[in-house]
Amino acid sequence: MYLDNIIADEIMNTLNERLAEYPAVLNRHRFSLAYRIKRRQTIRTYLKGRNVSYRSSLKSTRYALLAILLAVSMLMGFCIQYAIGRFIFNAHREHSVVYISGTSEDKIKIENIYGLPSDTGFSLTERQSDDKDVISIYQSGDKKITLCQSVNDDISNFNTQYSDPEKIMINDCEGVFISENNGSCLAAWIMDGYLFMLSGNINKNMLINLAEATIVEKHVENP
Amino acid sequence: MLSIYLSMVETEEEKSLVEELYIKYEQAMYLTAFSILRNKYSAEDAVQDSFIKVINHLDKIREINCNETRFYLVTIVKNTSLNMLRKKQRYPEVSIDEVFDAGTDDVVEDEVIGKICSEEIRNALKNLSDTDYEILFLYLVKEHTPSEIAHLLDITGNQARQRIFRARQRLIKLLNMRGVTNVP
DSSP states (O other), rough: HHHHHHHHHOOOOHHHHHHHSSOOOOOOOOOOOHHHHHHHHHHHHHTTTOHHHHHTTTOOOOOOHHHHHHHHHHHHHOOEEEEEEEEEEESSSSEEEEEOOOTTTOOOOOOEEOOGGGSSSSEEEEEEEEEEEEEEEEEETTTEEEEEEEEOEEEEEESSSOOOOOOEETEEEEEEEEEEEETTTEEEEEEEEEEHHHHEEEEEEHHHHHHHOOOHHHHHHHE | HHHHHHHHHHHHOOOHHHHHEEEEEEEHHHHHHHHOOOHHHHHHHHHHHHHHHHTTTTTGOOSSSSHHHHHHHHHHHHHHHHHHHHHEEOOOOOOOOGOOOOHOOOOOHHHHTTTEEEEEEEHHTTTTTHHHHHHIIIIIIIIOOHHHHHHHHHOOOHHHHHHHHHHHHHHHHHHHHHTTTSSO
16 A cells, blocks of 8 residues: 555654664673573574575685685684694684584484483573483572583584683593683583583582583483 | 684584574664563573564565664564563553544545655654554564564464554554644
8 A cells, every 4th residue: 555655664764763762782791601502503493494505505605715714814813723622722802613523422413311410409490402402401599500412513602701711521521611700600521422511600610510410311202 | 724614614604694683683682672671581582582583584684784674673572572571570461452542533544645745654653652663664664464463572463453453543643633634
């Protein structure tokens, strides 16, 4: 309808004023690990629906970008690389892109769900899972922790803005420990073919003890 | 080393539309949600729920970096947050439609068209409530069907249709008050 077309046009002309009513982004919010993982899940789920030709059409530009990245890295020296076990860190200013080398023992689907036993004092408050990820949120009083179990996607992002990662062992499995700000910290390790990440507002010793307490809770039917 | 860079490039290269929307708008959406919910975890949930709604209607995103897309996303997160707040606080929701007196405010649209002036419509839109403005944006600019709007705003299809109708009627009433029509 004619009137509707004019209304639509004028809505577009008045968008600026309406948008000015919304709060401006002055301080960036650091999203929680659970949110970031859900975001990754969402993006991956969406990407799964894309056809193969999209990926292959990018191939021609991939090597051009590769050359640029290599040249920039060599010239600017921005990217510092180091390895802790299977975790290969490409450290940037505020975060690290972590390449996790794969082995034949890595699982491709979630076959068993891991969790924290109740005698740790932490109770499960929320869990989301699919065939690639399990996110479990636990609470004990005012302490909240998130346990993420996922298949090895080769790439992950860790916040290394506040500290350098240090090597730890979780049940004889190599891992990394990273302190974040506000009293939070994260431990990541690979065990039984899965990548685990445990984070929360607890101290290092408690985090590592909880990580070592992680056990198989249940077997997934028809993974 | 080469494989690492290849992986990085692959990750950087496959900046899907969804990823770009997250990068561009999640902060603004979070702020909007937080301003309503005042809880960072609930606000993050609202942002995530909103993105899932948007992803189901990605064909409506014409361009990533524009005011239209920004308004679209903040509208959805605002309504998602309000719904979460209502459920949390168990406020009995008084539908704005209940207070709209349809009996005396029916305006014949054809009489409006006769004296259409863009500037008058623009001025009338400025005086339209946020709720009416948003519903007209979703319906007329993003061209969502009432069912799609119902899904986006967590309302029923009938409520969506009613809100669209009421919003248009209220806009026409504002135009009437500005003397755009001949209806007394």
